[in-house]
Amino acid sequence: MTPFGRKPRPASPLDSFWAWWATAGGSLDPTSPGPWVEDLAERVRAIHPGLTWEFGPGARAQHRLTLSAAGDAAARAAAQRWYDAAPEQGPRWEFAPTKTPDPAPLASRLRLGDATLDLAETVFEARTDPREERVHVGVFHPAFPGLDEHTRGQIAFLVVDWLLGEDAVERWVGRLDLLVVPPARPASGEDVAAAVAALAAANVPDSWVMYEGEREGAPVRVICRAGVRWVDVPTFDTHHLIAVAYEAGPDGLPAAARNVENIQAFSERLSDAVGGEGIHLGRELWNGVAVFHTYVDGTTDAGERVAAVARGVGVPDEVAADPGWSEVRHITG
Incomplete structure (x- = not known):
């Protein structure tokens, strides 16, 4: 005692x-x-x-x-x-804390269940989508036509993890296609790694984008960080959603420049509040409401500081564990 x-x-x-x-x-x-x-x-x-x-x-x-x-x-x-x-x-x-690239096994033989494959025969397909900041990867092996989809998937995930490392797969790979016929434009593992490296080199982590769309028949405007995903900051695992009303015009978007300035100032207060223990990702403007998305390390007191910002304008702070950032996939991709 x-x-x-x-x-x-x-x-x-x-x-x-x-x-x-x-x-x-x-x-x-x-x-x-x-x-x-x-x-x-x-x-x-x-x-x-x-x-x-x-x-x-x-x-x-x-x-x-x-x-x-x-x-x-x-x-x-x-x-x-x-x-x-x-x-x-x-x-x-x-x-x-994660598996790093280890391409050596790609020159070896892999036994998985009843299948034994010479991984040196693996062929890839790589298609870069600069807007999504993803490389869509196809994986083909001559043995794939005779294997069930589950086994093909296991092999494909092992191969790309060895080739790129776990974090890079999560960060940069979009679709992973299991090919049963050789790709029209075959690529080597080195080609896939080079495509990912090119995307990573062009990435600007602090860049912001603004785009507009439509939701339930009304305009929606999104301002968010474009260059960051959850795997870049894996301990920022707790989502804070704060909704603040603003003076809107007939289209539901801010009616005047001062409204835009107030919304921007609130975003800056959230960024200042989290410091290095979180990240303010952005906001959605729709039907007279600004929804602010912020992620923090749930083991720190950064969440309390975010809540204090919300209390300062008399609105609630909705908090949820969300390590994979599923709550913002619709705006960040």
């Missing part, structure tokens, strides 16, 4: 993991499986049940411990927090 009879607060799974690593985990031999395997697996599951782990050679250290979220946004946030809490890298161990 602590003074005054208070029970000590239990350690978080992250704290427990790194405390264990400091006393036992860091000295394990990844080439010699033992009881530590289940111990490590249990500790990783405690961080998030959607996480898996693997060992491999390090880029700057002898070994690397990698966590993988396999596309699960909530698990990816947990992996990032695990990585951010990691000890300083040494000569023996380094850590990674």
